[in-house]
Amino acid sequence: MSHPLDAAFSALADPTRRAILTMLLEDDMAVTDVAEPFDMSLAAISKHLGILSRAGLITQEQRGRVKWCKLEPDALRDASIWMQSFGQFEAVNLDAFERFLASELADDR
């Protein structure tokens, strides 16, 4: 799996991992807390986090005995940019999207 896009897309292909990313959108989380809502072992979640980490979609920082997981959207952005090249469905560039985001946030608060 040499190309970084391979890792990013195949990490995104799993619904558990996408759910984890969505959770991390809210806030950074410890491994145990990430695992809590899922009906699977902690070891399985630990593996999923490893895959997300190796794909660059999250980073993990050890603090004490707790490992904090943090969303890292750069790899997502690369994948997104790749998809943009199929621009038949959207003439949107990321800069425009960021301006959109900024205005959304400005409106909200």
Add this chain to the structure above:
Amino acid sequence: MSHPLDAAFSALADPTRRAILTMLLEDDMAVTDVAEPFDMSLAAISKHLGILSRAGLITQEQRGRVKWCKLEPDALRDASIWMQSFGQFEAVNLDAFERFLASELADDR
């Protein structure tokens, strides 16, 4: 693999399939012509095309003994919108993003 995003992302995870999509960006192609530049059997490419087709990323139309492959960017668009929601900062209202998309497209053409 119940969720449509599962199929889309895991189809995109393979470099051969991404290359095929890029080729189809140029023009519709017959299966044999798709297979030509790759160093693998026709049957393997046929399988890849089946996966892309089941993911909704392409459609295939039989005409005579030739099966034409056509890029179908709707599934790509769904996946792209999902990813955009992770934009660098905060959670984004998808409805708002769709309105944004619509207005962008309206402006362009």
Add this chain to the structure above:
DNA sequence: GGCAATCTCAACCGAATGGTTGAATATGCG
């Protein structure tokens, strides 16, 4: 009809995936 061309099917193979369990390794706390 006969033959080449186009594409899929079926069976097989090795490697990767997604899960399990039980043990191991740190770390924090009373």
Add this chain to the structure above:
DNA sequence: CGCATATTCAACCATTCGGTTGAGATTGCC
């Protein structure tokens, strides 16, 4: 120290994946 908490490691298992090969099934052409 002794114990609970947090996380990973290692071995295992069933299933899927990405490829192969050889044999079909259609279709077009002379």
